[in-house]
Amino acid sequence: MEQGLWLQETVKPWGIHLDETQLKQFDQYFHLLVETNKVMNLTGITEEREVYVKHFYDSLTLMLQLGEKGRSALRMIDVGTGAGFPGIPLKIANPDWKVVLLDSSRKRIQFLEQIAGELGLQNVTCIHGRAEDFAHQKEYRQMFDLATARAVAKLNVIAEYCLPFVKVGGSFIAMKGSAVDEEVVEAKRALHVLGKNQVEVQKLTLPDEMGSRHLVNLTKRDHTPKAYPRKAGTPVKQPIV
Template sequence: MRELGEWLREQVAPWGLLLSERQLQQFALYYEHLIKINEVMNLTSITDVREVYVKHFYDSLTLAQVVDVSQVTSLIDVGTGAGFPGIPLKIAFPELKLTLLDSLKKRVGFLQEVADLLELDHVTCVHGRAEEMAKQKGFREAYDMATARAVARLNVLAEYCLPFVKVGGTFVSMKGPSAEEEMKEAKRALHVLGKTTCQRKELVLPEAMGTRNLIIMQKRDHTPKAYPRKAGTPTKQPLV
């Protein structure tokens, strides 16, 4: 695992991201705890150590190629699952105030264990649905940046995530190869939810482990109070 830590450090250094020995140790601890708990809880189908370092750790850190995360004070990772991309970003940028939001209580418990094990400060693990939490004071339009690596289409994800973002803030959606089509489909939703601009950066993961697209959205106006709609509605009746 030491070798993979050094590999990760070399890969991200050209982005101006310099990982310390302590940070490499945190990534190793994260991997070990993920695999241990994954034996009793379904957290990830990717368990090979090299694949985790590429498809989870490296992939999460690619956000640093499109956003100056050092200038981001508060970040919410919506539907974070096993903590991607939120926890790798927190390891790399320790000053970040991170909120991890997930709808499954067991996963939230795992995330808190990771935050404690890695001694990460300013990490808040929240059990709840995005449709409900985004209506609450302290969450609504409270974050400089939101991220999501969820499988929902972009017009649905935008309704879940943009209400958390401050005017002038950023939402980055991590998608697979079909991102361009989803961007066209989401054009109206992005306008309605905050007159949001949108651009895309395509990336190829190392060792031929897949293509990724980062969709970077800048929010220019407040999200109307009607959004997000009640639980289930964004998926059943997406904004098109």
């Protein structure tokens, strides 16, 4: 629990107060992640300190962008969630949030269902599928206060996947590693087309010199046109520029 106590103290100034139950949930998550990773490729990071810094701490940095909004019972979708980052750590820290985890890998979704069950997490829905399909379904389209993605794709691409899920007035926060200035400029038209989004970028440095991060917070000010997202594969091949 040493790393859990470290996490508890580190995020306390952000207004996140992790109790003993939540620390146990992070500990369970770590052990299930490492064990499952032996038979399924979930993460290249398995050393405990690194998992706590690069996965758990990193995921919780979104609370810095949300501020007071993060104190309410948000409805969140994590697109391309993979092994559950940032969705599961955010759910552990905010038990009253309603969280949807979306991924195109059935095996990863089965792992996340196991995590939610064993950690006793309520109001977690794990969905196997593609954002391009689910973002056009009535029960998901523009229904979320917050969408997140640890973005591998460029901002103009990942924004097309995620912004259709966000209600007007809500936020999409893209978690990026490298510098994002060029991407933000390149995505200017896409961010306007997809909902006249207001952009705020926050740079963070992980503890122990484990790297830098950028949170790109897009506040949605208008509805996303019905044409978006386009069919599977199109946003990558023909990004909005």
